[in-house]
Amino acid sequence: MESKTSMVVRYQETDQMGIVHHSVYPIWFEAARTDFIAQAGLHYRDMEQAGVWLPLKSLTCRFIHGAKYEDVVTVTTKVTNLTPARVEFSYQVENQDGVLLATGSTLHGFTTPQLKPISLKKHFPQFWEVIEKAAGLTSQ
Amino acid sequence: MESKTSMVVRYQETDQMGIVHHSVYPIWFEAARTDFIAQAGLHYRDMEQAGVWLPLKSLTCRFIHGAKYEDVVTVTTKVTNLTPARVEFSYQVENQDGVLLATGSTLHGFTTPQLKPISLKKHFPQFWEVIEKAAGLTSQ
């Protein structure tokens, strides 16, 4: 599964270079990830309340072309790696003209609210099944 | 004219109180203001490129109820004061259940890119007419 999430660039997201500040891309990735999970049939809010957290372990981002105020950017999101202990999401950001602005990835562990690692497959099979299906990784 | 602009609350917008940090509301106001101007038939981006800036002179915000992650908030925006030299926008923020979260206002001067005050009515009548009409203030 791939999700597509569109957002209008906010003035506050620009910096004095006249383009969107690079620290905004992880925020867009996160909004897109929320949307991916929602489109898969869950809500990350509910997962957190059930006791599953997805803290970040690492982040990468490559910046290709600057985004401008009032651009409509679309983030394409998919799962590129999944084990019972962790999940990796990958992102592509394009503007309204189809220009590729950035790509990136985030790696998350599955943890308790005390940040203790857990096996999602074992402890929350109902969430695991939804994410595994949405990931669509055949050789998992 | 009133515009309505909806946004999904981002995880990054929350703080350790578990609700949206108060500094986010001015950012939502701004996104809603961009949308108001677009619905009026202009783009603030184009106004800036034509040489009209709207720097903030003052801001007020009253916080009534906390917004939560994944809430869908709707900002209702209107012009509550307009002179050739300045414009005041007012905002109401509600969540998906119709609960009023916050109200606020922003006062902007019309200036050049060098922040020199101008009369919008005199120097940019094409923009003035659109905003005056959108403001819908009969006793202007």
Added chain:
Amino acid sequence: MESKTSMVVRYQETDQMGIVHHSVYPIWFEAARTDFIAQAGLHYRDMEQAGVWLPLKSLTCRFIHGAKYEDVVTVTTKVTNLTPARVEFSYQVENQDGVLLATGSTLHGFTTPQLKPISLKKHFPQFWEVIEKAAGLTSQ
């Protein structure tokens, strides 16, 4: 008591106008408020852990002159109103040349972590005494 808190303006805090975005000022106020409380002899972190929260009820800000990247801004903070139920802080922001950039105020209620209003004086006299003394409001 007045506290003075200095910060170097971050690139990320600027916007495409080339000055600091207005939504940053409430963040600076908050950093300065943390510092005020620390200089008074408490830590807001400890107050929160003891069960006292200070959610914002309202915010005002007047913007006078733009702050620039790498400016060193100093926020002067004081308590301008204090009752057992709420506290108002006021702020002045200046740059390294003594130019006044902005003034503002924040009004906070004293609450439980469930956001239920409390009397700080009655329930947390140890905190009340410190804040009352730091406020230095003779006609309280």
Added chain:
Amino acid sequence: MESKTSMVVRYQETDQMGIVHHSVYPIWFEAARTDFIAQAGLHYRDMEQAGVWLPLKSLTCRFIHGAKYEDVVTVTTKVTNLTPARVEFSYQVENQDGVLLATGSTLHGFTTPQLKPISLKKHFPQFWEVIEKAAGLTSQ
């Protein structure tokens, strides 16, 4: 050369996990980079005004331990790669107890304000010399 830059964690920087949101680390890196350049004897503000920009080409970040509100974090910054066309900075973030919170790197191109790549060595030898010396990379 290594620079060390300390900052107090702001409340606004936390999220509902109770720790600093991951999108804040790139902002700390940037503040630390500003400081590195200043300690080397330049100001990035002056470089920009002279016509040299350092837009990001890529970013990596590894998150090891969460930062908390009111922590004093210290970012250690150094140049880990330098050519006439680009520079890579690397960062380590520790808290006041010496706990390693995160590591990261940013890769920047040297460009004109129109984002056209330039050779810093050739076009701005006065900046190149300062950065090369601060980099202290013997096998450059």
